[in-house]
Every structure is written in C-alpha cells, then in structure tokens.
Amino acid sequence: MQYAEMKxxxxxxxxxxxxxxxxxxxxxxxxxxxxEKYAHEVEVIEGExxxxxxxxxxxxxxxxxxxxxxx
Numbered sequence: 001m002q003y004a005e006m007k008x009x010x011x012x013x014x015x016x017x018x019x020x021x022x023x024x025x026x027x028x029x030x031x032x033x034x035x036e037k038y039a040h041e042v043e044v045i046e047g048e049x050x051x052x053x054x055x056x057x058x059x060x061x062x063x064x065x066x067x068x069x070x071x
C-alpha cells in the first residue's frame with residue numbers, strides 16, 4: 001500500500017517497523033514537502049520506548065492485521 005501518498009490514516013492501526021518495533025497510528029499526518037510525501041505519527045506500544053511518538057513512513061512497515069492492541 002502507498003501510505004506515503006495518503007493524506008489521512010485511520011487511528012489505531014498496528015504496524016511492525018523494519019527494526020521490529022510495534023507501533024500504533026495516532027491519526028496525525030504531516031506532509032513533508034521536501035520529499036512530497038506524507039508521514040504518519042505512530043506510538044510505540046511494546047517494549048523499550050513504549051509511549052514514544054514519532055513520524056514514520058509506513059511504506060517501510062508491515063501492517064499487523066488481527067493484532068489486538070488497546071487504543
């Protein structure tokens with residue numbers, strides 16, 4: 001999926017990053033004009049850094065369908 005081209009993303013989707021970090025979307029999206037792409041805010045939901053929020057290019061992460069994470 002082309003998440004970097006999406007102006008909005010649903011809150012609460014769970015992804016696993018390339019580094020193995022489990023994150024959940026917050027529903028906040030930012031346009032990065034220098035790259036002409038959108039980055040979506042995510043929150044770390046497991047392990048070290050839990051609760052930390054940052055912008056992420058979700059095209060570089062795996063959507064975890066059926067993952068039960070409390071929103």
